[in-house]
Amino acid sequence: MYIVYLFVAALMGIGIYAVVMKDNILKKVIGLGIIGHGVHVLLVNIGHVEGGLIPIITSENIAYLGMHSVDPIPQALVLTSIVIDFGITVLALSIIVMIYKHIHSLSSKDVGKMKG
Amino acid sequence: MDMIVRTVAKGIVPFIWIYGAYIILHGHITPGGSFSGGVIVAAGAVLLIIAYGTKGAEKSLHEDNLHLLEALAGAVLVFLLLSEMFFRDYVTVLMGYFDIVSAGYVLLLNVAGGVMVLAALITIAYMFTRR
Amino acid sequence: MLIVIPIAILLMGALFTLAFRNDKIGITALIASFISLIYVFWSEAGAVFAFSGWEPPFGIVWVLDSFSIFMSLLVMGITSLIVIYSVRYIKKRSHRYYALICLISMGMIGVSLTGDIFNMYVFFEILSIASYGLVAFFSDRHALEGAFKYLIMGSFASSFILIGIALLYGLTGTLNMADIASNVSVMSHLPPIYMATLGIIIGGFCLKAAIFPFHAWKPDAIEGTPSPIGALFAATSSAIGLYCIMRVLFLFGLIQLNWILIAIGVITMFVGAFLAFMQKNITRLLAYSSISQVGYIVVAYGIGNLPAITAGTYQILNNALIEALLFMAFGAAIHVAGSEILGKVSVKNDFLLISCLIGILALIGIPLTNGFVSKWLIYMVTWTVNPILTVLTLVITGFTMAYSLKLFSSVFLSPDKKTIDIPMSMKIPIIIAVVFCIMMGILPQGGYVVSEIASKALFELPKYIGLVLG
Numbered sequence A: 001m002y003i004v005y006l007f008v009a010a011l012m013g014i015g016i017y018a019v020v021m022k023d024n025i026l027k028k029v030i031g032l033g034i035i036g037h038g039v040h041v042l043l044v045n046i047g048h049v050e051g052g053l054i055p056i057i058t059s060e061n062i063a064y065l066g067m068h069s070v071d072p073i074p075q076a077l078v079l080t081s082i083v084i085d086f087g088i089t090v091l092a093l094s095i096i097v098m099i100y101k102h103i104h105s106l107s108s109k110d111v112g113k114m115k116g
Numbered sequence B: 001m002d003m004i005v006r007t008v009a010k011g012i013v014p015f016i017w018i019y020g021a022y023i024i025l026h027g028h029i030t031p032g033g034s035f036s037g038g039v040i041v042a043a044g045a046v047l048l049i050i051a052y053g054t055k056g057a058e059k060s061l062h063e064d065n066l067h068l069l070e071a072l073a074g075a076v077l078v079f080l081l082l083s084e085m086f087f088r089d090y091v092t093v094l095m096g097y098f099d100i101v102s103a104g105y106v107l108l109l110n111v112a113g114g115v116m117v118l119a120a121l122i123t124i125a126y127m128f129t130r131r
Numbered sequence C: 001m002l003i004v005i006p007i008a009i010l011l012m013g014a015l016f017t018l019a020f021r022n023d024k025i026g027i028t029a030l031i032a033s034f035i036s037l038i039y040v041f042w043s044e045a046g047a048v049f050a051f052s053g054w055e056p057p058f059g060i061v062w063v064l065d066s067f068s069i070f071m072s073l074l075v076m077g078i079t080s081l082i083v084i085y086s087v088r089y090i091k092k093r094s095h096r097y098y099a100l101i102c103l104i105s106m107g108m109i110g111v112s113l114t115g116d117i118f119n120m121y122v123f124f125e126i127l128s129i130a131s132y133g134l135v136a137f138f139s140d141r142h143a144l145e146g147a148f149k150y151l152i153m154g155s156f157a158s159s160f161i162l163i164g165i166a167l168l169y170g171l172t173g174t175l176n177m178a179d180i181a182s183n184v185s186v187m188s189h190l191p192p193i194y195m196a197t198l199g200i201i202i203g204g205f206c207l208k209a210a211i212f213p214f215h216a217w218k219p220d221a222i223e224g225t226p227s228p229i230g231a232l233f234a235a236t237s238s239a240i241g242l243y244c245i246m247r248v249l250f251l252f253g254l255i256q257l258n259w260i261l262i263a264i265g266v267i268t269m270f271v272g273a274f275l276a277f278m279q280k281n282i283t284r285l286l287a288y289s290s291i292s293q294v295g296y297i298v299v300a301y302g303i304g305n306l307p308a309i310t311a312g313t314y315q316i317l318n319n320a321l322i323e324a325l326l327f328m329a330f331g332a333a334i335h336v337a338g339s340e341i342l343g344k345v346s347v348k349n350d351f352l353l354i355s356c357l358i359g360i361l362a363l364i365g366i367p368l369t370n371g372f373v374s375k376w377l378i379y380m381v382t383w384t385v386n387p388i389l390t391v392l393t394l395v396i397t398g399f400t401m402a403y404s405l406k407l408f409s410s411v412f413l414s415p416d417k418k419t420i421d422i423p424m425s426m427k428i429p430i431i432i433a434v435v436f437c438i439m440m441g442i443l444p445q446g447g448y449v450v451s452e453i454a455s456k457a458l459f460e461l462p463k464y465i466g467l468v469l470g
Helices: A003-021 A025-046 A073-103 A108-112 B003-025 B034-057 B063-086 B088-098 B106-129 C004-020 C023-044 C066-089 C094-113 C117-135 C141-172 C177-185 C192-209 C217-224 C227-252 C259-277 C282-302 C306-337 C350-364 C370-385 C387-412 C424-442 C445-459 C461-469
Strands: C048-050 C061-063
Touching: A003 A025, A025 A073, A025 A108, A025 C141, A073 A108, A073 B034, A073 B106, A073 C117, A073 C141, A108 C141, B003 B034, B003 B106, B034 B106, B063 B106, B063 C004, C004 C023, C004 C094, C023 C066, C023 C094, C061 C177, C061 C461, C066 C094, C066 C227, C066 C306, C066 C424, C066 C445, C094 C117, C094 C227, C117 C141, C117 C227, C141 C177, C141 C192, C141 C217, C177 C227, C177 C461, C192 C227, C217 C227, C217 C282, C227 C282, C227 C306, C259 C282, C259 C387, C282 C306, C282 C370, C282 C387, C306 C350, C306 C370, C306 C387, C306 C424, C306 C445, C350 C370, C350 C387, C350 C424, C370 C387, C370 C424, C370 C445
Parallel strands: none
Antiparallel strands: C048 C061
16 A cells, blocks of 8 residues: 555656766756656545545535545646746756856866856 | 648647637636646647748747737736626626536636636646757 | 735735836835735734635635734834845846846745645745745856755755645644644544654754754845845744744644653754854855854744744744844945955944944843843743753853854954945844844833733634634
8 A cells, every 4th residue: 555655756866866966967957857757646646535526516426526536736837837947957858958158068077167 | 840740730630629628618617727728738739840940930929929818818807806896787797697507607717717727838838849 | 804905015016016116016016015015914913814705724815823923014024124235235036036036025925824734835836936946046156056055955955845734634624723633633643654644844943044954045145145144044034934833833732841842952962063163254154153142043943832933933023023124234344345255254344343343242142232121021031931941042052142142243343444335225124223222221111011912822722713714
């Protein structure tokens, strides 16, 4: 039953490994995306109810829907968070394009020496 | 790009745009809404940019027009969000016209948001493919 | 319901500034939103605004608490000074600059005023993304390296904040701040999962506020930016980060003596002061000194009683003014001299001499400046907890005196100086900041009363819950 939390931990571990240990800065940005997706899986799982019903009110199930339906709020939070992470990825990629124009290298050691 | 690519792109992009408009306009019933519909419309425009190059695509999708479109869509969005306070009686008439099943003026918000998203994404695509 | 107007003006200002490539629209939007913000707070302090009429536990509410009003007015005031200063500083591509400043201001006002925890995260992200863009504004090597480091670390912290919010939503079942507070306050003993969630959220916000283990992005980020943006970062990013930390602690009812915060604050003070000695670059030195000053605030917030929180809040206000003054004044010297290295900038200008001198005296905490008042309050509250803390704080004040006098003497008192002239629009905000520093040093009661009213709001949790949910 707790396998989803192990999956989230694995995704975040892979993402953190990519951000910290990889030398290519594009791989670091991909790692940021993986961390974000891990958090989204956690968010959607918070709203899950065992054997839950779809949260759409029709005229028959209005009496018992409140107690047994799946929570519809976390999926709205995940949509907002996906848009925010998309904005951050676009900004990171445009900064990488400008860095490449300066030093013609995608290695993070060269980025660290950019200032001299 | 090649003539085959250009002809196929020219033929298929209207269908992509109609599909994107379908997802924007049906955001209150089916999954989707402003953001995903805007991304699909922008994907069609990116196909045009790839097929015709930046200079060719700029003949129809000029960047200044995109900025203006985004600003106007943002103004419409802010006006709709503020209108509930200030123009309450006009807004209920507007809601009466656009009231689809029980969605109020979510349709107008989806269209405004979708236009903002597509203008922003096409601007980003231009920025990345320009030399 | 007038509270939405400043945010709407800022959003429209940002979009239309980009559409018409005219920077006057952005400047007008910022000044207009500041004036409308003052008017809204005058007429509606203490109100609760529910968006679209949805009732509080289900909809998003904005609460005009006195702590929120204090923070948003402070931030908008500093932004207005920066805008007047940067009219002459930024000449190329200025429409993008003012659009980004509009977005940063919108983010800061949204973070301060909201009463819903996910709304706070969304506005914090707007603020962060706009600030990543501003750090990379001059696209030269320093700016891009600082922007990349800041982006990676900042979005890492945002993911952690989102994990904390997800766990908090799973534990309490609601996103509204007052509802979370009322769910948490009925438990007499908080299970460890709540403490873990609190730790994750506070760790994420500590990175945004540049507090000890996570301060490494700040000097690189401030070094590459234009000087007005350096002033904005040093003055307000830590204020907003600390506001969020205090808000989360307030919801959990844990505003009390927290030794962890005191320890982190002391280490931050030491790290900032030690590393500021070894810098040869003026903006890096000022950035490390701002990290050190934030350590004072964290120590004061760690001791949890009302006099300590008042001292910390007053120190936030004074720190914002002093850092803005220092960055603007030294930024004017750097802008005209053309170099940033200590030893290559030596200017002779009476106006800059006096304003930098007052700024440095206020930073150290000499009497008759506002820095003295808030530092004296911090010495008094640390004495009641443990006298060793007061000794440590005084030692750091000594270090502050050392590096700031080194900075001042190298820029203004070296033998070969060249006379420079700075434009009038860069003088006006410096004059305003100096006048505020001296005035609040001679007559400190006004600032003290304001800080006390703002801090009292952090101790009245039942009243807050009743205001929103009642």
